[in-house]
Amino acid sequence: MTDNIKVKSDTTPVKIQPAKSSKDKARSGSNQIYVRAVQGIYQTVRRRMGFVFMGLFMLLPWLRYEGHQAILLDLAEQQFTIFSVTLWPQDLMLLAWLFIISAFALFFVTTFLGRVWCGYMCPQTVWTFIFIWFEEKIEGSRHQRMKLDQQPMSVTKFRKKFLKHFFWIAFSLHTSLTFIGYFTPIGDLYLDFFTFSAGFWVSFWVIFFTFCTYGNAGYMREIMCTHICPYARFQSAMFDKDTFTVSYDAARGEKRGPRSRKVDPKEKGLGDCIDCNLCVQVCPTGIDIRNGLQYECINCGACIDACNGVMDKMGYQPDLISYTTERKLEGGKTKLLRPKIIGYGIVLLVMLTLFANAMLHLQSFDVDIIRDRNQLFRENFDGRIENTFTLKLMNKSQHESTYLLTATELADEFEWVGPQQVKVKAGDVASVPISIRVAPEYLAEDINDFYFEVKFKQPGQKPETLYEESRFFNRF
Numbered sequence: 375m376t377d378n379i380k381v382k383s384d385t386t387p388v389k390i391q392p393a394k395s396s397k398d399k400a401r402s403g404s405n406q407i408y409v410r411a412v413q414g415i416y417q418t419v420r421r422r423m424g425f426v427f428m429g430l431f432m433l434l435p436w437l438r439y440e441g442h443q444a445i446l447l448d449l450a451e452q453q454f455t456i457f458s459v460t461l462w463p464q465d466l467m468l469l470a471w472l473f474i475i476s477a478f479a480l481f482f483v484t485t486f487l488g489r490v491w492c493g494y495m496c497p498q499t500v501w502t503f504i505f506i507w508f509e510e511k512i513e514g515s516r517h518q519r520m521k522l523d524q525q526p527m528s529v530t531k532f533r534k535k536f537l538k539h540f541f542w543i544a545f546s547l548h549t550s551l552t553f554i555g556y557f558t559p560i561g562d563l564y565l566d567f568f569t570f571s572a573g574f575w576v577s578f579w580v581i582f583f584t585f586c587t588y589g590n591a592g593y594m595r596e597i598m599c600t601h602i603c604p605y606a607r608f609q610s611a612m613f614d615k616d617t618f619t620v621s622y623d624a625a626r627g628e629k630r631g632p633r634s635r636k637v638d639p640k641e642k643g644l645g646d647c648i649d650c651n652l653c654v655q656v657c658p659t660g661i662d663i664r665n666g667l668q669y670e671c672i673n674c675g676a677c678i679d680a681c682n683g684v685m686d687k688m689g690y691q692p693d694l695i696s697y698t699t700e701r702k703l704e705g706g707k708t709k710l711l712r713p714k715i716i717g718y719g720i721v722l723l724v725m726l727t728l729f730a731n732a733m734l735h736l737q738s739f740d741v742d743i744i745r746d747r748n749q750l751f752r753e754n755f756d757g758r759i760e761n762t763f764t765l766k767l768m769n770k771s772q773h774e775s776t777y778l779l780t781a782t783e784l785a786d787e788f789e790w791v792g793p794q795q796v797k798v799k800a801g802d803v804a805s806v807p808i809s810i811r812v813a814p815e816y817l818a819e820d821i822n823d824f825y826f827e828v829k830f831k832q833p834g835q836k837p838e839t840l841y842e843e844s845r846f847f848n849r850f
């Protein structure tokens with residue numbers, strides 16, 4: 375019991391001694407998990423991906439496009455602007471498709487690689503990672519944090535706790551403002567909030583999301599993943615024997631036990647696991663992967679990095695814990711292509727193709743024809759039959775446009791009464807009342823089908839024509 379092992383990332387010496395209980399080691403008496411820092415290939419990937427996603431999240435609402443905020447989901451105006459595309463409530467089907475595509479992408483990736491979404495991309499994990507980073511920079515390593523929490527309040531302890539909560543709250547507030555900046559112009563939001571001139575509801579939501587971020591990433595952490603997030607519960611439905619999950623090679627690791635680096639484990643009847651408990655100490659959900667696959671595991675790979683560090687120090691082969699499949703651990707060969715993967719892949723591909731097609735044919739304009747509901751037709755003082763409509767012209771583009779209106783497939787004797795050229799501002803709806811009238815002797819039928827024709831041209835684009843079917847009613 376005299377040998378010490380150092381893991382690359384952490385300078386705290388680790389005594390090789392049997393673990394009493396995995397949970398004892400991961401949690402304090404208050405059941406709080408003190409996550410130990412670790413470095414390795416998977417943590418580097420996690421950190422870089424976290425930076426990329428965090429950077430995108432923070433920067434995207436600040437991007438400008440043709441003089442306006444490039445991404446603005448304006449709920450009050452019911453318009454979602456994404457660069458040159460504006461989605462209206464009529465286009466919300468596209469958002470529903472997007473959710474379905476995301477769900478199938480998640481099924482596909484989970485069947486193939488387990489819960490990598492949770493470990494590498496989920497905002498809960500990324501934000502928790504950042505909060506732990508603040509904690510470690512201010513309060514020190516896992517061991518120092520545990521010691522600090524056991525100490526009575528002192529000036530040093532107060533200063534460290536105050537600084538930690540200050541940075542947590544500041545980062546939560548920044549997160550909240552950025553998030554709300556996707557729904558309201560972000561420049562004005564920052565200005566209004568910090569000059570106390572923001573409206574009640576805006577201030578309420580900013581404080582609400584600040585509180586949620588602070589609570590989730592500061593305190594809830596793994597509780598969110600293990601008790602609240604529904605994904606953890608239904609993931610097993612997507613797993614099969616060929617899904618890559620973080621697993622401990624029990625055949626190689628057992629019988630576990632401490633030993634000196636110089637001792638041949640075979641002589642002592644031991645496997646490669648030295649029972650140092652590092653894999654438990656670095657686990658953000660506080661589990662012991664040596665107990666087998668557990669629903670709490672978010673596939674983050676921290677235990678792999680920790681164990682590989684130990685294996686390196688001991689001069690053993692790496693990957694006692696690794697991303698592997700149940701079939702491989704049983705001595706078989708992992709099947710990459712299997713019916714479930716192929717099925718999810720095909721559905722995903724079809725959905726993506728349909729979505730791309732719908733996006734490519736997204737109209738920058740829409741028209742609604744509303745007939746006068748009180749009177750299908752009326753007879754004028756001069757005996758002519760008249761039908762009245764309201765044309766709702768929706769300019770879904772980001773430029774002012776002029777629309778030319780007419781009716782087709784009606785005889786020349788039909789008269790259009792109302793404007794035939796209408797200008798509509800970008801993102802605006804114009805209501806155009808019009809009537810069509812004709813002398814009764816030109817009406818061969820009681821119901822005459824015809825089309826409203828709307829021609830329009832966007833700057834720099836080809837002219838387009840839209841037809842909307844309607845009916846002209848005669849007296850019955």
Ligand code: SF4
Pocket residue numbers: 622627630646647648649650651652653654664680681684694695
């Ligand atoms: S699996 Fe690896 S990290 Fe975990 S206790 Fe065994 S040797 Fe240590």
Ligand code: SF4
Pocket residue numbers: 620653656657658659660661662663670671672673674675676677678
């Ligand atoms: S068991 Fe390993 S992979 Fe799973 S959550 Fe814990 S550290 Fe991450």
